[in-house]
Amino acid sequence: MKSAIEALSALAHDGRLNIFRALVRAGPQGLAAGRLGEAVGMAASTLSNNLNILTRAGLTTAVRDGRSIIYAADYGRMGALLAYLMEDCCQGSPAVCAPLSEVVNRAACAPAS
Amino acid sequence: MKSAIEALSALAHDGRLNIFRALVRAGPQGLAAGRLGEAVGMAASTLSNNLNILTRAGLTTAVRDGRSIIYAADYGRMGALLAYLMEDCCQGSPAVCAPLSEVVNRAACAPAS
DNA sequence: CCAATATTTCGATTATTTGTGAAGTATGGA
DNA sequence: TCCATACTTCACAAATAATCGAAATATTGG
Structure with missing residues (x-):
């Protein structure tokens, strides 16, 4: 694995581990960023930052669906x-x-x- | 697990992951801090700090043996x-x-x- | 095109982590 | 007792990370 460190860092954060958990719970179809925000109780911009970190680390994926962006865990x-x-x-x-x-x-x- | 975050944080660091790897390689009998330092190429005080972080996270153990302190991975x-x-x-x-x-x-x- | 919605990017602030030399502590041997 | 060895603790500067409001971007519907 090229960057296990990056993935470990991404998960080594309470908020992000919660995000990841919520996405796993949501299953393969994922969850729109807004819903995720409600689920984990995080300001929109903070959430966006953290999702970006998780996605750079390869742990989540993002696809646009209309106005929403759907995030999913990369199992x-x-x-x-x-x-x-x-x-x-x-x-x-x-x-x-x-x-x-x-x-x-x-x-x-x-x-x- | 009470603090997975703490353990993940401890591992999410290049130097510390190296330390942990070296200790796994060393096996259950562990390695004295000094030898570890040579193995991973780290200044004594930096090493000591990082070993402390790993140990607080429960990933390594430390026992004194004469002048040396022997560290071992907690498998x-x-x-x-x-x-x-x-x-x-x-x-x-x-x-x-x-x-x-x-x-x-x-x-x-x-x-x- | 305009307004509303959904999310991201920017910028500034505060907090945490990292690395290191110097000083401190513990142990063993002469 | 005195010295050398083996580590740790301290103090602090530099680097990174985290948060959040405000402004920017993309998309849809009217």
């Missing part, structure tokens, strides 16, 4: 970030990924078998 | 952080954890079966 990028951290950390020591493994199995999100 | 905490992010993101959408699942299986770090 693949998030998965890639976690996978990167896992591989980067697991090397030589399976102890890191044991708890993760449990969660992955519980979440029933098996890869293409 | 469990790292795993918990990733697990938290995964659960927080996977909710309702398995798309996030699919790539992770692949890595977890490849790393052969199965949980207690």
Whole structure:
């Protein structure tokens, strides 16, 4: 991963983690910026800034729909970030990924078998 | 996880991510601060600061051994952080954890079966 | 074209983070 | 006890990040 730092930085912020969570909750069809603002209680310009940071980090996508701009979480990028951290950390020591493994199995999100 | 933000912040820094990586490479027995400094090329006081940040975030541990202080990665905490992010993101959408699942299986770090 | 809506960009301010030399603390050995 | 070693803490300057109102931009409907 070229810039894990950028993605980590983007997530290492209470407001932005909330934004990301709200977008995950909203699902793949995403949420208009205005609605997001209501959901997370953030001034419009602050929200816009933070969405910009998340999007630059690759964690969210933005598409225009009429007057609104629809933001959505980029699930693949998030998965890639976690996978990167896992591989980067697991090397030589399976102890890191044991708890993760449990969660992955519980979440029933098996890869293409 | 009480403070995922704190852990994410700690990792969202080039120097600190390097430190953490070096400690993972060093394995469970850890590394003295001085050696770490050589490994990552960081001034003593800067290193100490960053180690403090990592330790406050729960990602590393420190124990004194004679004149040296031995730092080690806290694998469990790292795993918990990733697990938290995964659960927080996977909710309702398995798309996030699919790539992770692949890595977890490849790393052969199965949980207690 | 004009007004209304939805969002972004700008600019200024305040807060936080970073890096570092110098001074301080703890430990072990002569 | 005195000195050297191994780190940490302090103080502070420089760099970054966060916030928010006001002004700017894009889009739609009348």
